[in-house]
Amino acid sequence: MxxxxxxxxxRQYHTVDVAAGYAEWAKIYDRSVDRRxxxxxxxxxxxxxxxxxxxxxxxxxxxxxxxAWLRRRGAVRVAGLDRSPAMxxxxxxxxxxxxxxIGDVARAPFADAHFDLAISVLATCHVADIRAFYGxxxxxxxxxxxxxxxxxxxxxxxxxxxxxxxxxAGTQLAIKNWVHFFEDHVAAARACGLALLEMxxxxxxxxxxxxxxGMGSIANEPVSFAMVWRRE
Ligand SMILES: C[S@@+](CC[C@H](N)C(=O)[O-])C[C@H]1O[C@@H](n2cnc3c(N)ncnc32)[C@H](O)[C@@H]1O
Numbered sequence: 001m002x003x004x005x006x007x008x009x010x011r012q013y014h015t016v017d018v019a020a021g022y023a024e025w026a027k028i029y030d031r032s033v034d035r036r037x038x039x040x041x042x043x044x045x046x047x048x049x050x051x052x053x054x055x056x057x058x059x060x061x062x063x064x065x066x067x068a069w070l071r072r073r074g075a076v077r078v079a080g081l082d083r084s085p086a087m088x089x090x091x092x093x094x095x096x097x098x099x100x101x102i103g104d105v106a107r108a109p110f111a112d113a114h115f116d117l118a119i120s121v122l123a124t125c126h127v128a129d130i131r132a133f134y135g136x137x138x139x140x141x142x143x144x145x146x147x148x149x150x151x152x153x154x155x156x157x158x159x160x161x162x163x164x165x166x167x168x169a170g171t172q173l174a175i176k177n178w179v180h181f182f183e184d185h186v187a188a189a190r191a192c193g194l195a196l197l198e199m200x201x202x203x204x205x206x207x208x209x210x211x212x213x214g215m216g217s218i219a220n221e222p223v224s225f226a227m228v229w230r231r232e
Contacts, residue, residue: 001183001184002130002178002179002180002181003178003181004179005157005176005177005178005179008157008159008160009160009162010160010161011160011162011164011174013164013172013173013174014171015162015174015175016173016174016175016176017175017176018083018084018126019083019084021163021174021176022062022084022086023084023085023086024167024173025175026063026084026086026087026090027086027168028165028167028168029063029087029165030063030065033122034212036202036208037152037202037223037224038065038066038121038122038150039069041150041200041202041226042066042148042150042226044200045148045198045200045228046198047146047197047230048148048228050073050074051073051074053074053075053076053116054075054076055077055078055079055114055115055117056078056115056116056117056118056119057078057079057114057115057117057118057119057140058070058078058081058097058119058120059081059105059108059118059119059120059133060082060105060121060122060124060126061081061082061087061091061097061100062082062084062087062091062121063090063091063094064090064092064094064096064097065121066119067091067094067096067097068094070117071096077098078096078097078098079097079100080097080101081100081103081108081109081110082100082102083103083104083105085102088100088102105120105123105124105127105136106129106132106133106135107136108140112140113140113141113142113143113145115140115141115145116141116142116145116146117145117146117147117148118137118140118141118145118147118148119147119149120133120148120149120150121149121151122151122163123151124149124151124180125152125163125178125179125180126163126177126178128178130180130184130185130188133188134147134188134189134191134192135188135192137149137194138189138192138193139192144230144231145230146228146229146230146231147189147194147228147229147230147231148226148227148228148229149185149227150225150227151224151225152177152223152224153201153202153221153222153223153224154180154182155222156218156221156222156223157177157179158179159218159221161218162177163175163177185227189227189229193231193232194229194230194231194232195232196227196228196229197228197230198226198227198228199226200225200226201224201225202222202223202224202225202226203221203222204221
């Protein structure tokens with residue numbers, strides 16, 4: 001059962017909501033997010049035909065890193081949706097999206113079954129209702145289409161480490177999280193006709209610790225995960 005993060009919090013960083021947090025993080029997001037969390041994980045997926053996707057939608061697209069990655073992999077058109085104007089402004093500058101919309105992942109302003117792929121990266125850990133997210137993602141993809149979800153690992157949240165970053169002023173700022181356990185993902189996705197094809201977890205390995213010694217405190221632990229679903 002999904003839980004509020006607060007009951008696990010071990011860091012006690014100052015915590016703000018998604019709007020305030022990403023208004024601040026947008027200023028430095030592209031140079032502070034670590035590609036090992038998500039892009040390296042996406043590369044390992046074997047069940048998504050990246051090269052033949054005509055229409056994709058990026059839910060919680062942020063500054064557009066994933067749209068740019070999808071376009072490099074051959075996606076023809078990528079639409080993006082995010083609720084943070086500051087993050088979307090940066091995505092627009094990259095010029096990789098066919099269209100960008102402001103709004104909530106649970107109420108996307110796109111037509112039913114329009115997309116071959118709905119992807120969401122590092123966003124659902126901020127979404128209270130995981131069932132609403134999967135319902136919307138399943139609505140957006142055609143039968144046989146794919147839903148790819150990459151997110152911060154619930155083990156990290158249960159260990160008490162929230163989504164956080166160091167601001168330009170040098171203080172740690174956390175952004176409100178929700179803990180969705182794997183049983184929540186499976187129940188929510190199955191309820192809207194999605195079948196699980198693949199799942200991967202990204203561990204903190206020796207190479208990562210060599211590059212970023214601070215990661216040593218979570219050596220060998222999983223920090224992110226990817227799931228590939230197919231609409232039945
Ligand atoms: C950590 S960033 C990830 C951005 C991008 N997917 C990436 O991987 O670079 C999380 C993004 O999710 C967005 N977000 C969080 N909750 C959302 C919601 N309910 N609806 C739409 N966007 C949301 C935030 O505004 C932010 O841009």
